[in-house]
Amino acid sequence: MELSWQTILDLEKKYGDSFFILDSKKFENNYQDFLQEFRSIYPRTNLGYSYKTNYIPKICQIVKFMGGYAEVVSQMEYDLAIAIGVSPSRIIFNGPLKPKEDIERAILAGSIVNLDCLEEVEIVKALAQKLPNQKIAVGLRCNFDVGVGRISRFGFDVEGGAIDHVFKVFRELNNCSVQGLHCHISTSTRSIESYTLRTQKIIEFSDYYFKDKQPKFIDVGGGFFGRMNYALKQQFDCYIPNYREYAEAIAPLMRSRFPDDSGPELIIEPGVAVVADVLKFVSKVVGLKTVGSRQLALVVGSIHNVKPTLTEKKLSLLVYRNEETSESKNLNGPVDIVGYTCMEHDCLYKDYPGNIGIGDYVVFENIGAYTVVFKPPFIRPNPPIISYDSILNEYDLIRRRETSQDVFSTYVI
Numbered sequence: 490m491e492l493s494w495q496t497i498l499d500l501e502k503k504y505g506d507s508f509f510i511l512d513s514k515k516f517e518n519n520y521q522d523f524l525q526e527f528r529s530i531y532p533r534t535n536l537g538y539s540y541k542t543n544y545i546p547k548i549c550q551i552v553k554f555m556g557g558y559a560e561v562v563s564q565m566e567y568d569l570a571i572a573i574g575v576s577p578s579r580i581i582f583n584g585p586l587k588p589k590e591d592i593e594r595a596i597l598a599g600s601i602v603n604l605d606c607l608e609e610v611e612i613v614k615a616l617a618q619k620l621p622n623q624k625i626a627v628g629l630r631c632n633f634d635v636g637v638g639r640i641s642r643f644g645f646d647v648e649g650g651a652i653d654h655v656f657k658v659f660r661e662l663n664n665c666s667v668q669g670l671h672c673h674i675s676t677s678t679r680s681i682e683s684y685t686l687r688t689q690k691i692i693e694f695s696d697y698y699f700k701d702k703q704p705k706f707i708d709v710g711g712g713f714f715g716r717m718n719y720a721l722k723q724q725f726d727c728y729i730p731n732y733r734e735y736a737e738a739i740a741p742l743m744r745s746r747f748p749d750d751s752g753p754e755l756i757i758e759p760g761v762a763v764v765a766d767v768l769k770f771v772s773k774v775v776g777l778k779t780v781g782s783r784q785l786a787l788v789v790g791s792i793h794n795v796k797p798t799l800t801e802k803k804l805s806l807l808v809y810r811n812e813e814t815s816e817s818k819n820l821n822g823p824v825d826i827v828g829y830t831c832m833e834h835d836c837l838y839k840d841y842p843g844n845i846g847i848g849d850y851v852v853f854e855n856i857g858a859y860t861v862v863f864k865p866p867f868i869r870p871n872p873p874i875i876s877y878d879s880i881l882n883e884y885d886l887i888r889r890r891e892t893s894q895d896v897f898s899t900y901v902i
């Protein structure tokens with residue numbers, strides 16, 4: 490999408506002075522490219538898109554259209570998948586907190602439910618006993634060491650043996666089986682080696698627990714880096730693998746263990762890897778200030794819109810200069826680009842080195858992951874989201890600007 494100050498001004502007239510822009514074609518390309526790298530090595534690979542990373546319904550609809558799974562971690566996300574027409578059998582239900590009713594509903598509807606703890610096993614056991622004629626199948630989230638120096642809180646301890654008990658419980662029930670193994674292990678370096686190791690280990694566990702049978706699926710989770718520009722890459726003190734390298738870390742191990750076409754389905758669950766670079770945030774500069782040696786430009790946005798996880802990293806940004814600005818309403822960098830909240834840390838970009846002035850538009854790129862879903866209703870309602878169609882070169886509103894009524898609608902007033 491080719492933006493200019495003039496095109497953003499036109500968008501402002503329609504959508505207001507701050508908004509997100511979704512590039513849906515880019516999302517489609519990411520989805521296809523990532524999956525294709527795996528399928529070229531292990532054809533029975535499928536992608537479960539992590540809704541929580543960014544559940545804009547338009548994105549979830551694309552996933553459905555492309556044949557992917559909806560990977561959800563709450564009934565709220567499950568409800569969204571159903572609302573946009575995803576078949577329950579194309580939903581993977583993960584997460585550490587799944588209430589009894591939600592588990593029962595999802596299992597009976599045919600979704601893949603990956604259990605996380607013994608309490609969930611008890612819920613499934615009770616369901617199987619209540620419905621002896623009903624065949625019930627679940628997946629198990631595995632917790633094991635991939636050398637990250639931290640003990641994860643999720644899933645069943647495999648190496649410590651806790652998962653043995655779970656297999657035993659299900660073996661003793663005639664109508665209940667484990668259909669697959671799942672893991673998702675987040676690491677700060679998201680390294681190729683850690684993916685190789687987790688795949689080796691989960692295949693080993695599968696061989697041990699499924700013996701002469703084989704699981705229906707092996708799910709290695711998400712946590713992959715996405716595509717990013719050089720400036721952003723430079724800020725990580727680790728190597729940023731590309732899609733091909735991730736596929737080469739995982740898929741050949743599946744291929745050599747299951748060489749024919751009847752091997753288990755390999756499921757990958759990316760969020761960041763496919764969605765991070767598909768969203769931009771546009772915000773207008775509305776104030777300038779100099780305090781001692783510090784120069785500040787106030788924009789119609791906040792750190793919560795662009796980096797709610799408060800990372801120290803500098804986002805990639807472009808400033809579109811106001812073509813009608815007067816020289817006096819201008820600051821020469823370094824300028825801190827700050828937001829509307831009353832928090833001192835609300836600085837969207839520290840030390841912007843260029844010129845910036847009233848009426849300029851600041852566009853933050855690569856902010857598609859954990860932004861829209863993470864923003865608190867702090868001080869201002871949510872800005873709208875528009876979607877850009879690169880084929881028609883058109884913009885469409887896909888989330889309207891939130892109103893005060895939206896924010897306060899659940900309170901008793």
Ligand SMILES: Cc1ncc(COP(=O)(O)O)c(C=O)c1O
Pocket residue numbers: 539542560583584673675710711712713758759760761762858
């Ligand atoms: C079970 C599960 N799958 C997939 C993901 C997606 O991770 P990411 O967005 O880092 O790819 C997460 C994120 O925490 C997760 O918990």
